[in-house]
Amino acid sequence: MDEHRLKCFVAVYEQGSVSAAATRLHMTQPPLSILLRKLEDELGVTLFDRSGHRLAPTATGELFYLRAKALLANLQTMRRELREAEQGARGSVHIGCATAASLFVMPGVMEDLRSSGLDITVHVQEGETGYMLQRLRERSLDLVISRSEYIAPELETRIIMDEPLQVALPPDHPQAGCDRVRLEDLRHDRFLLHRSPLGAGISDMVLRACQQAGVVPNVVYWGGETLPMLLMAQKGLGVAFAPQSFGQLAAAGLPRLVPLAGAQLRTHLNVVWPRQLVLTPAASRIRDLILERFAP
Incomplete structure (x- = not known):
């Protein structure tokens, strides 16, 4: 029949x-x-x-x-x-995301999906960059949005959300009310820094800038996520560094972010996908939405 x-x-x-x-x-x-x-x-x-x-x-x-x-x-x-x-109008896409990507990129992507009428389901996984890139190579993930700058011949990388790095100060810090803070003003503070197990990250920039400013930082905490360090800064446990976009969360009980004077430190998110493997049509649609909305 x-x-x-x-x-x-x-x-x-x-x-x-x-x-x-x-x-x-x-x-x-x-x-x-x-x-x-x-x-x-x-x-x-x-x-x-x-x-x-x-x-x-x-x-x-x-x-x-x-x-x-x-x-x-x-x-x-x-x-x-x-x-x-x-045509990429339907399907599922698996994305490995840094916390910042989940907070500031994916909401915009989901808005674009809704307005465009695409029937695509997005599966997001947060985790350490090295683990997410390995899953990308294994095709368990379609895309990765990470903070670390990692270059490999088999991966294609595009920058999104280029922004300045700023500092979060405890509420009772002497410089808390200033419009800008120099790294020299933080020489006696406890530093809460991101560890960078793969590629170059925020801590690498901060340590390099400290060296240039003649500051030997007292690092008391190495962590993988920005939000816990901001909460620690709010509790007076040290100073933390975060991309400017995290300043949007100050109303949620997180400390105000203050620009750094002198040190022109910038950080960015990167969207990464396999260079020699063909993305599914749905994954290509999501990648293009991300680049159209966020790429500088």
């Missing part, structure tokens, strides 16, 4: 005669009658009562009509979904 036979049966059922159905199907009557007979033989049932002047569906024919209509509708839906998947 194929789709053409289903359509022919439905046409005969709905038109009530072979001749009317043949006209609707743009075919002649004899081949349509033969097709119906073959369909009944294949199914081993009688679909129409032919004793009167008009074809009347049997109880079996009534049931088959319902099933045939459902099958044809499912086939049409499947074709549409496959076309959409081929």
Whole structure:
């Protein structure tokens, strides 16, 4: 049984005669009658009562009509979904995200998805950069958005959200009310820094700038996430460094971020994907949305 036979049966059922159905199907009557007979033989049932002047569906024919209509509708839906998947309008995308990407990139991506009408489900996983890049190579992830600057020949990297690095001070810090803070003003503070297990990250910039300023930082904490360090700074446990975008969270109980004077430190998020592997159409759509909205 194929789709053409289903359509022919439905046409005969709905038109009530072979001749009317043949006209609707743009075919002649004899081949349509033969097709119906073959369909009944294949199914081993009688679909129409032919004793009167008009074809009347049997109880079996009534049931088959319902099933045939459902099958044809499912086939049409499947074709549409496959076309959409081929065009990147439907599917699932797995993205490894730094916390900043989850906070400041993905909400915008989801807004764009909703406004564009794309039927794409996004699966986000946060984690350490090295682990996420390994999953990217294994094709467990489609894209990675990370903070560390990591260069590898098999990976394509584009910068998004280039922004200045700023400092979070405890509420009772002597420089807390200043518009700008020099690294020299922090020489007696406890530093809360990001560890950079892979590539160059925020701590590398801070330590290099401290060296240039003649400051030997007292690092008391190495962490992988910015938010815990900002909370520690708010509790007076040290000074922390964060991208300017985290200043949006000051109203949520996090400390105000203060620009650094003198040291022109900038950081950025990077979107990474395999260079030599073809992205799925849906993953390509998401990557393009990210680049269009956030790339400088």
